[in-house]
Amino acid sequence: MKIVAICGAGIGSSGILKVNAERVLARLGLEADVTAAHLGSLSADAADAQVILSSREFVDAIGPTNADVIVIENYFDTDELARKLDRALG
Template identity: 35%
Template sequence: MAKLKVIAACGSGMGSSQIIKMKLEKVFKKLGLDAEIYHTNVGDAKSQANNYDVVFCSESLVGTFTGTKATVIGLKNLLAEKEMEEKIQANIVNG
C-alpha cells in the first residue's frame, strides 16, 4: 500500500487536531501503515480534502466534507486510539 495522505481536522483550530494527529501516528504505526498526517481546522481541511486520501474529524463534522473524494472518518471520541484503530481497519485496511 502506498503512503497514505491523512488530514486530522478539528472544529476551531489546532489544539485537538494536533492531539488527533499524534494519536493517529501511533495507531498507523501499530498497524504497520505508512501515513503522512497533517492537522488543521475544518475550514482549511474542507478546502484541501481532495488532496488527501483520508480525513479524520469529529462525527459532528463529517457532513462538512460531502462531495470530497477523500474517505471521511468521523470519530465519537477524538482521543480513543481503539476507535481510531477499528475505523482504520474497517475503512482503509479492509475497505
C-alpha cells in the same frame, strides 16, 4: 497516503487526533502523512487526502470529497481509531 484530521480551529482536537493517528498507524504497520487542519483550510489541505478524520459535528461542513470520511467519537480512544483506520485502509 495522506490523512487529514480536522477540527474547528485546527490546533486543539485535530492535533490530538493527528498524534493518536500516527501512533495507531505505527502500531498497524501502516505509513501515511497525517496532518491537522481546520475547516477553513480543508479544501486545500484535504484535496489529495485519502482519509479525513473528523468528529460527527463537522461531517456536514466537509462537503463533497473523494476521501473516506471517518467519524471518531473519542479522540483519545486509540482502539476505536485503530478499528476504524484498519477497516478503511485494510
